Amino acid sequence: MELENEYTNGDCYLKFYIAIPSDSKPSKPENLKVACSSNSHPLLTWNSNDEPDKYGYVIDRAEGSGENLVWENNIATVTTTSFIDYEVSINPVFEDEVSYRISALDTQGKLSIPSSTATIGDAVLHKLPSESNGLYDFVLENAYPNPFNPSTTINYQIPKDGLVTLKVYDILGREVKTLVNEYKTKGRYEVTFDASHLASGLYIYEIKSGEYKASKKMTLVK
Incomplete structure (x- = not known):
């Protein structure tokens, strides 16, 4: 708060400064x-x-x-x-x-x-050769650790901006978790899969971005 001006009768103007966290x-x-x-x-x-x-x-x-x-x-x-x-x-x-x-x-x-x-x-x-000169290939890496309990980490990289989806399915093909479903800029990313609420068994994680599609397997052991 800042005193802007004051008159002889005691009246004054006050300046208020407000910080907006979102800005x-x-x-x-x-x-x-x-x-x-x-x-x-x-x-x-x-x-x-x-x-x-x-x-x-x-x-x-x-x-x-x-x-x-x-x-x-x-x-x-x-x-x-x-x-x-x-x-x-x-x-x-x-x-x-x-x-x-x-x-x-x-x-x-x-x-x-x-x-x-x-x-x-x-x-x-x-x-990685694919990253020379700042370029990337589409890569879906093996989950680590694998087998895991109860969580594991999945790394992936994309060569261009676009919508990316990364989903986990059980062995019957039923979707159990959406890990990523948003627009991403090119680069390398990491996401954690927490399976504490799921039963032990084999799971498949699949990434899609543009015409690219890849999947890998991971095993939950409790």
Whole structure:
């Protein structure tokens, strides 16, 4: 609140400033950490943002550490607060370092400023040929872990913008869960399938985008 003007009789004008949260960028994610996962890949974790219009998080990666890093933007967009980078392997025989940062993304497409940087050593980056020069192929990866209980992670990538659907079916072909059904920009994505309410057995997950269609199997063991 600001005092705009005041008259000798005591009357005055007041200015009010109101911040509208939906018009603001998200706050930057906090407490980004990177460690080696059980299958020897970088595992990123961070605190969840509290904004009501939060959509997810965009992950950037760079080779090396320190200042003046050359960032590869948006290697993945996730809606959870963790991410495993399967393109990087961790082993004491490797000597490289890989750094990460993340930005929060809201439902209006606004990005926060990047988080602080987290770096892991003993790393090597396996660049996929399809991603050279920023290009992608359609890829539906194997769920990990598989078999699983009760949840597993599915990664996929698309080479162009478009409507993407990713659904899970039981062995009889009945749909049990829609994981993705929305317009996506080209890039790499990760989604988590929680099957805590389902019975043990074989399930099929299928992705469709434009003319592309692919499916894979996964096994729930309780």
